Amino acid sequence: MQSDTPKQYLLLDGKPVLYYTLKAFENSNVDTIILVVGNNEIEYVKTNIINRYEIKKVNAIVEGGKERYHSVYQGLKAVGNSEYVLIHDGARPFITKEMIEKVIEKVEESKACVVGVPVKDTIKIVDDSNFIVNTPDRSRLWSIQTPQAFSTELITKAYSMILDESVKEDIRTDSIGFKSSSEKAITKSVKAEPMKRINITDDAMVLEYTLNYPVQMIYGSYYNIKITTPEDLIVGEAFLNDR
Structure with a gap:
């Protein structure tokens, strides 16, 4: 923006x-809020x-890092x-108490x-010259x-x-003892990719690149937008007026 x-x-x-984001969590069953902010x-x-x-x-305000994943850590x-933690973008103000409660219920089941x-538009994968290579x-x-x-x-x-930084080649998960949905202990070795080659954009990706732990998808809401562009502010005002 x-x-x-x-x-x-x-x-x-x-x-x-x-404010709207914090109020939603304030009114939910979460015990405490840790707020991560910029320098x-x-x-x-x-x-x-x-x-x-x-x-x-x-109960805590923490200074974040250079990238989102640094701030989350x-x-x-x-x-x-x-025992459980919910990670939420501060710029998603239309999260509801009901959705938070649903997430809490599900994480206690699936960890x-x-x-x-679901996406509404057709998604295209393009090459470096913006030519379509796959749909x-x-x-x-x-x-x-x-x-x-x-x-x-x-x-x-x-x-x-x-x-x-001490992670080199193999990362094993069996020492932790987490289990997959099939109740078999996960023992797959995965290569620790250097951060410069991984564009971490959400927290589930971190599990994908390390523990290979299954992550459950929960149906959210198309109202749960992230304020990123000027157009999002216009849409956000409309959502507020529709409440």
Whole structure:
């Protein structure tokens, strides 16, 4: 977006986008909220959002890293003894209490789940010159959203494996004892790809590249948009007016 203001602090109906996101979790059954923010934003968030709107469940504000996956890992290190963790984009203000409760229910069953919706458009894969090389089966494609929920031990282990510079070639999961949906212990060895060759865009990908743990898909909502472009703000205003 052509703005110096981070998207989560832009205003929707006079309130920051992040306010709506935090209120949804404040009104849900999550125990605590750990907020990960950019460099030099902690005091701004405390004053202008947490204190101003009386968000009570935020018990830690953590400074993030250069990339999203660095920020998530910083947040995970602040989680403590919680058995499960929900990871959510602050710029998705239309998450509902009902969806959060559904995610909590599912993660207790599967240990790893993500929210998403089937894609509506046909997706094309193109080469470096923008010529089409393949058309995936649309019926099997989903657009991934957040929250993404995991066993805290599981996702923290996965992140530490993919970010740890000491990781070389083989990563084994059998020492942890996690099991797949077929109840067979996962013992597959996977190669630790250098981060520069992996574009990590969501948390489920971290499991794909490390533990090979099955992640359950949960049907989300087309209202659960991420505020990324100026057009998203216009759509967001319409969603608020439709509530």
